[in-house]
Amino acid sequence: MANALPLALNLDKPLHPWLKRIAIAFVPGPMDPVLEETAHGILHSFKLVGHEVLEQPRDGVDVLLTTATYGEPLNWRKSLVLTGRKRFGLSNKPTVFTMVHVTPERLQKDLDYFEDILKKEPPDPADYNFPGMATEAYRVLFEQGRRGGPILALQRVVQSQAMGLKVLLVVGDDRPEYVYHFDLVGAYPKSVNRDDPTLFYHDIALRMTTTVSTREVTDHEVVSPPIPYEEWQSWDAPKAMRAAAIELGKRHFFTEMVRINDLVNVPAVQDSVASQYSEGCFGTWEPKGNALVATITGSARPVDKDNITEDDLAVLVGVRPRGIGAFIKHVEGKRNDPPSSEAVEMMDMDRPLPRVHLAPPQWNVEADVPVVRSKLHGHRGVKAFDPSLVEYAPLDPVYFDYIVSCATDAQAQGVRDAFARAQCLLNPDDPRQIAFTILP
Known part of the structure; x- marks a missing residue:
């Protein structure tokens, strides 16, 4: 996909090479002068760099931009996230961004x-x-x-009241001073108006374009034959996964699953949003099955990652062409739900890395296995680490300026490229046994 921005526009930041041109329509809700100015600036920026700004939503529209009032709940029937497709007769599912205006004084008061x-x-x-x-x-x-922190709690309130996960929180008194970009995973990058409205609105438009240009990689495919239950019982990985879950639970590594109905009372609209979300996943390689045993997705049903059962595990055996999802195998005699949304990320990172040959007597099996035995995707920060024991493999700089979200092809690519540079995974003489990266 060609980059959507003209080369003449210098933002002094690297851009993702896969940005695409999009179609956006503005469907105003409650308005005030600050939101009017912000909406005009965003739409003008999209048009300036070659995107299509529509007068009315039509089939194929990529983005619906709308508004809501800070501190006031939006009736779900007016939510474009829940009803936009039906309202405008769309066959596709556009991404909805909701602008919400708050003054700096009110924002600080609520954070305090x-x-x-x-x-x-x-x-x-x-x-x-x-x-x-x-x-x-x-x-x-x-x-x-x-x-x-307080801003994440506030973010969940704003998202719930606005009936939308992607919120542009516009902060300012009589003009927009800065904009927080809220999303599902809790990120809150900020676009700041530093006396150059053109660059300010370009930055907002770029962040929105980055989000819309990514593609979810959760179109998994079940392949045959299924795994006999007797074979599954002989594997070591499922037992190790259950033991790991208990240890992670002791450390309170995962937060409780977020259930939409615990936040707001809305009808079940499965085509619009999942009824619950859980963060993170983990998996470990099973040499006997030449497969990764990983946790299932929390969007399918509630999963307690601190105390998993065999029904909470999925078997990954490859990545589908174009990385649109993972190849998975079902296990006879147990429940089989789809794997975590990071399934492609966990499998694809092995592709550029070496494999290791295991053989007796050091191992009880003979097999070629990925150099990375176990993988953990968690929504945790890293306060400190010992570089003699652990290697930090940073993402490319562009991912820190224009962030991407979980379960997307862009994140899977960024993670794969980061670990492909990790020396402890490439050099057998490197003594470090752990590598990590940070997703901003």
């Missing part, structure tokens, strides 16, 4: 409020009684806030 209530343990449900939120929302907001 969360700072105070998050100190209470256990949480007081009365502190989390926000308009439009479900009665159980306090559990999610407390967990998210303790994990990511």
Whole structure:
């Protein structure tokens, strides 16, 4: 895909090479002068660099840009995320971005409020009684806030009230000063208006374009033959996975699953959003099956990653052409749900890396296996590490300027390229046994 920006525009930042031209339509909701200025600037920027700005949504539109009011719940019937396709007769599923305006004073007041209530343990449900939120929302907001700070708790409130996961929080008094970009995984990169509106709106448009240019890689395919249950029982990986889950649980590595109905009361609209989301996954290689045994997706059904069973595991045996999903095998005699949304990421990273030959007497099996035995994708930061024991394999710089999301081809590519440079995975004499990267 050709880069969507003209070379004459210098943002002093690298760009992803796979950005595409898109079609965007503005469907205004509640408006004020700041939102009007922001919407005009964003649409003008899209048009300036060659994107298609539509007067009305039509089939094939990539982005619907809309608005909502800060602190006020949007009726689900007016949510473009839930009803946009039916409302405009679309056969495709466009990405919806919702602009919400807040003043700096109000934003700081609300962040300070969360700072105070998050100190209470256990949480007081009365502190989390926000308009439009479900009665159980306090559990999610407390967990998210303790994990990511007041801004993550605030983000979940704004997303819930706006009935949209992708929110542009426009901060300013009588003009937009900066914009937070909220998404499902909790990121909040910021576009800042530094007295150059052209670059400010280009940065916003670029972040939106980056999001829309990525593609989910969750179109998995089941291949035959299935694995006999007796063979599955002989594998070591499933037992190791259950043991690892317990150890991760002791360390509170994974947060509780986020259930949409714990935040807001909306009808089940499966074509629009999943009913629950869980973060992270992990897997380990099984030499006897020449496969990766990994956790299933939390979007299919609730999964307690701290205490998994064999029904919470999937078997990955390859990556589909063009990386659109993974090849998976079912196991006879147990439940088989789709693998984690990071299945392609975990499998594809082996492609540029060496394989290792295992043989007796050191090993109880003879097989060629990936150099990476086990993989963990978690939504955790790294405070410190010992470089003599652990190697940090950074992503390319562009991923820190224009971030991508989980379950996408772009993230899988970035992760694969990062670990392909890890010396401890390439050099057998390197003593380090762990490599990690950071997804901003």
